[in-house]
Amino acid sequence: MGSVFNDAHHGDDDFDEGLDDGLDNDFADGPDEAPETDDPFVSAAWRAEQVRAMERPLLERGVPLMRMAATAAAHVAQAMLERQPDGPDVADAHVLLLAGAGDNGGDGLFAAAELADQGANVVCAATGRTLHAEGLRALLDAGGRVLALDPEADIPGAAVPDAQDGTDETDGDPLERVMDLYENADLVIDAMTGIGLKGALRGIPAQLAERIGADRIDPRSPALPVSEPAAQYPMVLAVDVPSGVGVDDGTLPGTYIPADVTVSFGALKPCALLPPAAYACGQVVLVDFGFDTSRVPVAVELVSAAETRRHIRLPRLADNKYARGVVGLITGSDAYPGAAVLSASAAARANAGMVRYLGPERAERMVLDRLPEAVFGEGRCQAWVVGSGIPDGDHADVDSPQREAIRRLLEPYAVGEANWPEPESLLNIGLDDLPESFEDLMAMLAPTYEGGQESLPPVVVDAGALDLLPERVPPQVVITPHAGELARLLRSRGQAVDADDVERDPLGCALEAWRLTGATVLLKGAITVVVGSDGPDKPRVVVNGNAPAWLSTAGSGDVLAGSLGALLAQAAADEDRSLTLKMADLAAAGAFIHGLAGQLASGSGQAARPPVVVYDEDRDRLAEAMAPTSEKLRDATPFAPIGKPILAGDVIAQLPNVYALFASMNLSEWN
Numbered sequence: 085m086g087s088v089f090n091d092a093h094h095g096d097d098d099f100d101e102g103l104d105d106g107l108d109n110d111f112a113d114g115p116d117e118a119p120e121t122d123d124p125f126v127s128a129a130w131r132a133e134q135v136r137a138m139e140r141p142l143l144e145r146g147v148p149l150m151r152m153a154a155t156a157a158a159h160v161a162q163a164m165l166e167r168q169p170d171g172p173d174v175a176d177a178h179v180l181l182l183a184g185a186g187d188n189g190g191d192g193l194f195a196a197a198e199l200a201d202q203g204a205n206v207v208c209a210a211t212g213r214t215l216h217a218e219g220l221r222a223l224l225d226a227g228g229r230v231l232a233l234d235p236e237a238d239i240p241g242a243a244v245p246d247a248q249d250g251t252d253e254t255d256g257d258p259l260e261r262v263m264d265l266y267e268n269a270d271l272v273i274d275a276m277t278g279i280g281l282k283g284a285l286r287g288i289p290a291q292l293a294e295r296i297g298a299d300r301i302d303p304r305s306p307a308l309p310v311s312e313p314a315a316q317y318p319m320v321l322a323v324d325v326p327s328g329v330g331v332d333d334g335t336l337p338g339t340y341i342p343a344d345v346t347v348s349f350g351a352l353k354p355c356a357l358l359p360p361a362a363y364a365c366g367q368v369v370l371v372d373f374g375f376d377t378s379r380v381p382v383a384v385e386l387v388s389a390a391e392t393r394r395h396i397r398l399p400r401l402a403d404n405k406y407a408r409g410v411v412g413l414i415t416g417s418d419a420y421p422g423a424a425v426l427s428a429s430a431a432a433r434a435n436a437g438m439v440r441y442l443g444p445e446r447a448e449r450m451v452l453d454r455l456p457e458a459v460f461g462e463g464r465c466q467a468w469v470v471g472s473g474i475p476d477g478d479h480a481d482v483d484s485p486q487r488e489a490i491r492r493l494l495e496p497y498a499v500g501e502a503n504w505p506e507p508e509s510l511l512n513i514g515l516d517d518l519p520e521s522f523e524d525l526m527a528m529l530a531p532t533y534e535g536g537q538e539s540l541p542p543v544v545v546d547a548g549a550l551d552l553l554p555e556r557v558p559p560q561v562v563i564t565p566h567a568g569e570l571a572r573l574l575r576s577r578g579q580a581v582d583a584d585d586v587e588r589d590p591l592g593c594a595l596e597a598w599r600l601t602g603a604t605v606l607l608k609g610a611i612t613v614v615v616g617s618d619g620p621d622k623p624r625v626v627v628n629g630n631a632p633a634w635l636s637t638a639g640s641g642d643v644l645a646g647s648l649g650a651l652l653a654q655a656a657a658d659e660d661r662s663l664t665l666k667m668a669d670l671a672a673a674g675a676f677i678h679g680l681a682g683q684l685a686s687g688s689g690q691a692a693r694p695p696v697v698v699y700d701e702d703r704d705r706l707a708e709a710m711a712p713t714s715e716k717l718r719d720a721t722p723f724a725p726i727g728k729p730i731l732a733g734d735v736i737a738q739l740p741n742v743y744a745l746f747a748s749m750n751l752s753e754w755n
């Protein structure tokens with residue numbers, strides 16, 4: 085599944101080809117497949133300990149998970165070799181297995197044994213002191229060879245393949261031997277560490293990852309769709325997770341080996357979805373072991389087309405413009421009037437009933453020029469967007485009327501002591517319910533003391549308004565910082581953090597901002613990370629990864645803010661209950677819509693976290709699912725698969741088409 089188009093375009097109803105405006109090529113009409121991307125299983129990730137808990141009952145029943153994992157990995161390896169236009173057959177392939185001492189190494193050994201059985205020339209470099217005994221036996225029986233890198237290793241049958249100079253195994257630096265093997269391999273299977281990794285890689289695995297990783301990580305290489313034929317050999321297949329990445333938090337704590345394909349067992353782990361580790365996973369193939377996920381809370385979720393559609397409000401017969409949602413914007417400034425045009429146009433084209441704009445005269449005139457439908461001045465709105473294109477406190481005039489207006493708008497959202505519960509509400513708590521600690525008591529009361537503010541409309545706080553955010557706010561306030569802005573916000577709350585820290589640990593920093601402010605945090609990036617409230621003191625983490633790299637362009641953030649405002653206005657226009665517990669999903673859906681508009685505008689099949697491929701035992705279907713994006717989109721667009729440069733305005737022009745795509749999804753599912 086190389087493209088989100090397929091994700092957005094599934095179900096029974098074929099997309100109406102009559103749509104014009106950029107959809108006249110059949111790009112958006114793309115391959116009609118991949119209903120499986122709607123399966124919550126492929127868009128949810130669980131932490132290592134949760135995965136172990138889910139695999140336990142199966143292991144206790146004697147389900148041979150390791151053998152299943154290994155066979156899947158071997159099939160994926162074959163698919164990788166086969167998709168190379170002039171790649172070798174398995175029987176002629178040179179495979180280097182990097183195997184650690186744990187079960188991840190065991191998976192790798194059994195997988196490599198299956199390839200060796202088919203004639204592949206397999207060498208296993210053992211990075212620990214031991215190897216999984218049965219896996220080792222299987223590989224040796226299949227004709228594979230083993231090179232022990234650790235001088236203290238105790239690995240029966242380990243021998244060094246003939247050194248080029250014909251000397252014996254004690255000669256030379258074993259790491260250099262591995263690098264020689266690496267350079268001559270067609271495929272590397274990385275099975276050094278899996279979910280058992282503790283901290284950063286150390287010792288031999290760290291040294292190997294440093295050498296191999298350095299060879300493969302080039303920050304100057306352009307963003308390509310995953311699964312294209314390898315630009316460089318050897319290809320790397322990561323077993324379960326790329327060795328060295330932060331499995332649970334998505335960080336890169338030390339050296340690691342980026343993969344072309346990661347075959348993930350049983351369930352996705354957060355590193356497959358979270359930046360920056362997700363970028364190291366390449367194409368992700370998920371093997372379903374039939375885990376019972378029903379009682380294990382999801383750690384990180386990837387927003388899907390199906391989920392996004394749930395938040396869209398189609399117009400109804402009895403609607404008037406107010407019923408469809410009014411978006412109010414305090415955006416743009418004399419310094420940046422264009423931001424007013426972009427945010428207001430994006431809101432207007434994203435299925436809102438009306439747009440209300442407040443700003444300086446010049447910006448108003450420009451908005452009116454481009455958007456004669458807009459109304460000006462104060463009035464009731466179902467959602468607000470504030471701050472895009474407005475200078476922050478360090479750069480604005482002290483008496484900036486816009487900042488003053490935003491300050492006033494945000495004032496009632498401040499959760500302070502004044503908004504704490506009336507003493508009477510304490511009386512409603514029965515003795516049996518009384519929590520043990522003061523913190524628990526406050527957590528229990530959280531929905532109550534935010535109660536007065538639940539009815540306030542959702543508001544997107546962007547760019548120059550971030551420093552006007554009250555100390556604590558309820559979840560219907562969404563902040564939309566990029567890394568630098570989030571660092572600044574955290575610093576203003578006493579955290580010593582800079583933009584690089586945020587980029588190193590986006591989840592950790594977004595969580596921290598959520599904890600400190602109470603706001604729903606949408607941290608912009610190639611993969612957008614959203615943290616919102618899932619109940620008192622309980623975060624909900626949702627990411628979006630469909631944006632093509634072309635979307636990093638001036639004004640893109642203004643478009644996101646405006647179109648997110650429109651989505652919130654639709655949701656709020658309809659809600660009889662508070663949006664509080666839906667805000668993370670709504671914000672992520674807003675990012676999905678923005679990313680999809682970017683894909684349509686650029687004609688790009690590239691995305692930072694493309695949909696996950698579900699492993700299929702059927703070899704042909706697996707190969708088809710793993711096929712390169714260029715193959716899938718070959719006849720669809722002249723720009724496939726990489727796409728073309730776009731402007732913010734091009735993205736706005738595609739917003740109605742995004743809504744059309746959603747509207748065309750199986751209509752029976754709309755109720």
Ligand SMILES: NC(=O)C1=CN([C@@H]2O[C@H](COP(=O)(O)OP(=O)(O)OC[C@H]3O[C@@H](n4cnc5c(N)ncnc54)[C@H](OP(=O)(O)O)[C@@H]3O)[C@@H](O)[C@H]2O)[C@H](O)CC1
Nearest residue numbers: 149150185186187188278279280281282284285286324350
């Ligand atoms: N998900 C499933 O259903 C299944 C998963 N399987 C596979 O099993 C691994 C997990 O195996 P486990 O043995 O628990 O752990 P690992 O192999 O991932 O890691 C342990 C080895 O890694 C070494 N290690 C740990 N931290 C470091 C580090 N910082 N630097 C270097 N090396 C490290 C550790 O060495 P020690 O010296 O610390 O002991 C171990 O050698 C899972 O990921 C799947 O691949 C099963 O197949 C069943 C189904």
Ligand SMILES: [K+]
Nearest residue numbers: 274277325327
């Ligand atoms: K691995």
